[in-house]
Amino acid sequence: MLELVSLSTVLTKRQRDYLALTVFVLASHERADKALALVEALAVIGGETVELLLARAVLRFKCDDYAGALDDLELLDQADPPNAATERNLPPENRARRYLRARCYWETGRTAESTEIARSLVAK
Numbered sequence: 755m756l757e758l759v760s761l762s763t764v765l766t767k768r769q770r771d772y773l774a775l776t777v778f779v780l781a782s783h784e785r786a787d788k789a790l791a792l793v794e795a796l797a798v799i800g801g802e803t804v805e806l807l808l809a810r811a812v813l814r815f816k817c818d819d820y821a822g823a824l825d826d827l828e829l830l831d832q833a834d835p836p837n838a839a840t841e842r843n844l845p846p847e848n849r850a851r852r853y854l855r856a857r858c859y860w861e862t863g864r865t866a867e868s869t870e871i872a873r874s875l876v877a878k
Contacts, residue, residue: 765800773792776792777793786816793806794810807826808826808851811826811851812854815854815857818861820857820861821858827855852874856871856872
C-alpha cells in the first residue's frame with residue numbers, strides 16, 4: 755500500500771518554490787484548470803496545508819467551481835481560524851478570504867450572506 759509522506763520530505767524547498775511559481779504562472783496565463791490539477795496533486799503528496807487550501811479555493815473560484823471554493827474556505831477556516839480579536843483590522847490575507855467567500859456566496863445565489871460580508875468589508 756502507498757504511504758503518504760510530508761511534502762517537505764518528498765520535495766526540497768527549492769522544488770516546492772518552483773512548483774508554487776508554476777502554479778502562479780499557469781493561473782496568470784488563464785490555465786487555472788492545469789494549476790488546479792497541480793495544486794491537487796501537491797495536496798495528495800504532502801497534505802492540505804493552509805497555503806494549498808487557499809490556492810485551491812482561489813483556483814476553484816477561477817474555474818467557476820464556487821461550491822468547491824466554499825468547501826475549501828471552510829477547511830481553511832478550520833485549519834487557520836480567523837482571530838476574533840483582529841476582526842476589526844483584518845490582515846490582507848483574511849480580507850481576501852472574506853471577499854472570496856462573499857463572491858462565492860453571490861455566485862451560488864446566497865445573496866444575503868454575500869451582502870452581509872461585503873458590507874462588513876466596506877465598513878472596516
